[in-house]
Amino acid sequence: MKLGAHQSIAGGLHLAPERARRIDLACFQMFTKAPQSWQEPDLTDAQIQEFRRTCARCGYDRLEMAVHASYLVNPCSANETTREKALQALIADARRCDALDIAYLVFHPGSPGKHEQEEGLKRVAEAIRHTLAASERVCLLIENTAGSGRGIGHSFEQIAEMIDQTGAHRRIGVCFDTAHAFAAGYPLHTVKDAALVFAELDRIIGYERLKWMHLNDSRTGMGSRVDRHARIGEGQIGTALFKWLVNAPFAKGICATLETPLEKNETYEKDVLRLRKLKPAIKRP
Ligand SMILES: [Zn+2]
Ligand SMILES: [Zn+2]
Incomplete structure (x- = not known):
């Protein structure tokens, strides 16, 4: 597992890889714009070149970078205007990923409001x-959700259904968030149960679709359907899951980023280091 964290783009997009390298992350996630805004920035050639140059200098491959879509995006909204806006925002982000040469775009499926869940799944697939x-190269990653309100994407079955409805396109994958899965009711707090949960993910979705992970502990309980991240080991999931995950053969090579709360001006350096220590040191002869 490649360990990383979400990185800020404050001051310029190219500062995300710069910050990630400074604290020795193996991968990172970022936004391409203010996540609470509908404004779609047009990237200039100079911005694109600077970002690509920085990634090359800092040693980040396209597969080690993900963009998280805006939080406002609700691609299955029952409101046509909201839905159309979501689609335009997703397309704009996907094109920015292609321009910046970032392999993955992570998004939440959203909530169908007054519509049936089935209708929501259909709309996300659309x-x-x-x-x-x-878009041309970017791979869209459906993130599993905590299932709060009428939100969809909280079960492996729903995610598999969305993938199926796109004709199982090769540029679709899954981003698995540990806190969301736990809040949605998947028991991840013991290794025995977690192993069964991941076997289920493999059976229903397939490990080949698992392209990215969000490593977060959960402040809220199993099945609470409330999305509140906690630092690893400080929530209700506990350290056992993460120790098992960072060493799990199926997760080998998968990028995993933290989205846990930070103090003001704090970086993810210590949190990632702590995770890395959960891996046994490679003994050299
Ligand atoms: Zn997440
Ligand atoms: Zn969350």
């Missing part, structure tokens, strides 16, 4: 198809 048609 948004994915349009976004893929409007």
Whole structure:
């Protein structure tokens, strides 16, 4: 498992890889714009070149970078205007990923409001198809959710259904968030149960679709359906899961980023170091 964290783009996009390298992250996630805004920035050639140059200098491959879509995006909204806005935002982010040469775009499936969950799944699949048609290389990653309110994407079955409805396109994958899965009711707090949960993920979705992970502990309980991240070991999941995950053969080579709360001006350096120590040191002869 490649360990990293979400990185800020304050001051310029190229500062995300710069900050990530400074604290020795193996991968990172970022936004391409203010996540609470509908503004779609047009990247200039100079910005794109600076970002790509920085990634090359800092040693980040396209597969070690992910963009998280805006939090406002609700691609299955029952409101047509909101839904259309979401689609345009996803397409804009997907194109920025292609321009910046970032392999993955992570997004939340959203909530269908007054519509049935089935209708929501259909609408997400439609948004994915349009976004893929409007982009070239980026792989769209559906993030599992805590399932708060009427939100969809909280079960492996729903995620598999969305993938199926796009014709199982090769540029679709999954980003698995540990806190969301736990809040949605998947028992991850013991290794025995966690192993069964991941075997289920493999059976229903397939490990080949698992492209990224969000490592977060959960302040809220199993099945609470409330999304509140906690620092690793300080929530209700506990350290056992993470110790098992960073060493699990199926997760080998997968990028995993922290999205846990930080103090003001704090970086993820210590948190990532702590995770890295959960891996046994490689003994050299
Ligand atoms: Zn997440
Ligand atoms: Zn979350």
